[in-house]
Amino acid sequence: MTKEANTRLADLFGLTGWSKGELARMVNRQAAAMGHPQLSTDTSRVRRWIETGETPRDPVPKVLAALFTERLGRVVTIEDLGFRRPRRRGGDPQAAESLPWPPERTAAVLTEFTGMDLMLNRRGLVGAGAALAAGSALSSAMYEWLHTDPALSADAPVFDDPLHAAKATTAGYDRYEAAPVGSEEIEALEHSVEVFRAWDASRGGGLQRKAVVGQLNEVGGMLSYRHPAHLQRRLWGVAANLACLAGWMSHDVGLEPTAQKYFVIAAHAAREGGDRPRAGEAMSRAARQMVHLGRPDDALDLMKLAQSGSGEQALPRTRAMLQTIEAWALAAKGRGQAMRRTLGQAEDLFVSDKGDVPPPCWMQNFDEADLHGMQALAFRTLAEHDPSAALPAQHHAQQALELRRAGHERSRIFDYISMASACFIADDPEQADRYARLALLSIGQTSSHRTWDRLREMYRLTGRYATYPTIQELRDEIRTLLPKKPGTKDGTASV
Numbered sequence: 001m002t003k004e005a006n007t008r009l010a011d012l013f014g015l016t017g018w019s020k021g022e023l024a025r026m027v028n029r030q031a032a033a034m035g036h037p038q039l040s041t042d043t044s045r046v047r048r049w050i051e052t053g054e055t056p057r058d059p060v061p062k063v064l065a066a067l068f069t070e071r072l073g074r075v076v077t078i079e080d081l082g083f084r085r086p087r088r089r090g091g092d093p094q095a096a097e098s099l100p101w102p103p104e105r106t107a108a109v110l111t112e113f114t115g116m117d118l119m120l121n122r123r124g125l126v127g128a129g130a131a132l133a134a135g136s137a138l139s140s141a142m143y144e145w146l147h148t149d150p151a152l153s154a155d156a157p158v159f160d161d162p163l164h165a166a167k168a169t170t171a172g173y174d175r176y177e178a179a180p181v182g183s184e185e186i187e188a189l190e191h192s193v194e195v196f197r198a199w200d201a202s203r204g205g206g207l208q209r210k211a212v213v214g215q216l217n218e219v220g221g222m223l224s225y226r227h228p229a230h231l232q233r234r235l236w237g238v239a240a241n242l243a244c245l246a247g248w249m250s251h252d253v254g255l256e257p258t259a260q261k262y263f264v265i266a267a268h269a270a271r272e273g274g275d276r277p278r279a280g281e282a283m284s285r286a287a288r289q290m291v292h293l294g295r296p297d298d299a300l301d302l303m304k305l306a307q308s309g310s311g312e313q314a315l316p317r318t319r320a321m322l323q324t325i326e327a328w329a330l331a332a333k334g335r336g337q338a339m340r341r342t343l344g345q346a347e348d349l350f351v352s353d354k355g356d357v358p359p360p361c362w363m364q365n366f367d368e369a370d371l372h373g374m375q376a377l378a379f380r381t382l383a384e385h386d387p388s389a390a391l392p393a394q395h396h397a398q399q400a401l402e403l404r405r406a407g408h409e410r411s412r413i414f415d416y417i418s419m420a421s422a423c424f425i426a427d428d429p430e431q432a433d434r435y436a437r438l439a440l441l442s443i444g445q446t447s448s449h450r451t452w453d454r455l456r457e458m459y460r461l462t463g464r465y466a467t468y469p470t471i472q473e474l475r476d477e478i479r480t481l482l483p484k485k486p487g488t489k490d491g492t493a494s495v
Helices: 007-016 020-033 043-051 060-072 103-122 135-147 183-203 209-222 229-252 256-272 276-292 296-310 316-332 336-352 368-382 387-403 409-425 429-443 449-465 469-481
Strands: none
Touching: 007 043, 007 060, 020 043, 020 060, 060 103, 103 209, 103 229, 103 256, 135 256, 135 276, 135 296, 183 209, 183 229, 183 409, 209 229, 229 256, 229 276, 229 449, 256 276, 276 296, 276 316, 296 316, 316 336, 316 368, 336 368, 368 387, 368 409, 387 409, 409 429, 409 449, 429 449, 429 469, 449 469
């Protein structure tokens, strides 16, 4: 007993609207359903958890995590509730609460988080109620951890394994008996990642997110076994790719805190598989998320970590991709000179990649079209501060559109919107109207909320031309197509 209040639990408890007696009764019912009928929790014990920091014995923390997850409509883990997990002798007592958890914890964290996420999906709950961690907090917590020499968790002892503890099931998701796998099964898993990635690029993250999370949950179970080193490394690679994709799909549909947690899980999995560039790319996704949400300072903090953490193994094209994200963050802050310098470095790195080393699977979508697309986005963003940047934004958007391959429909929509926005800023409403309508023709065929967010930004730019008949028609059409605000009786679009 710490004699200090558990503020994390107290804050979440306050959000539920429960009384302490209600929570005690629900814990007893849920524990009985899990096979622990002997558990007897009362109001005074709940009070001690909150007011004195007492940590309940297993399985209570898992029961509480499931109950809070269902009540709040977002994934709530044991750490979120302020409880420490069991640790090895001589370990750091704070290690389980820090962001870079020990290697042997990653598979368990992955399995628990995906299981809770699937439970939310099954019950139709919305997982967007948490707060995002600041970029500086993430990068500071993970800096030393990411820069140490990676080691496979196969070399570490197993502890707190939720899949093999006696009678262990986490409340809220199904019992799953993991089994060791061979090279053919891992090859099939690697192929499934490519299928999911192609679907995401074409149709957005909404329709396949649950399938990706489910696949990742099963891989977490597989990682609880000790495979030969070369197979374990490949499994960690699959886990990193699926976690990053789950994060990107979650971001694509507006589940921002869930997305951030998946990006952190992806970085852990990649590092434990010995792939530092993959870990850095996962953190760069979190940085892109921050820029999209209007937090460029946090994005720049994360990009420092992503670039330094990638190490010397990163190919020139990978470093070029990282530079374009930093440039976008700089553009959002109006730092035009720094943005242009960073984009120049990205171009130099991109052309210096001779292609003699095949890019990793997670970099194959970053081609010349994507380079121009990111440049267009950076210049279009800068044009809000410096309208002269609108012309180079149009140039790069046009290049991106000419180079886009089939199967990248979402990126093509972004290119159309970047072009239309740059044309509005450059006082060319006729050309802007043309590209905006091209975006509208296909935007309804994706499940990407980010395309709607970018469309709202473009809609704002149409205001100065609202008296033009064609632009007024465009504005009406956008308001008709945009998703409606929840709870509005008149079906008002959220613009």
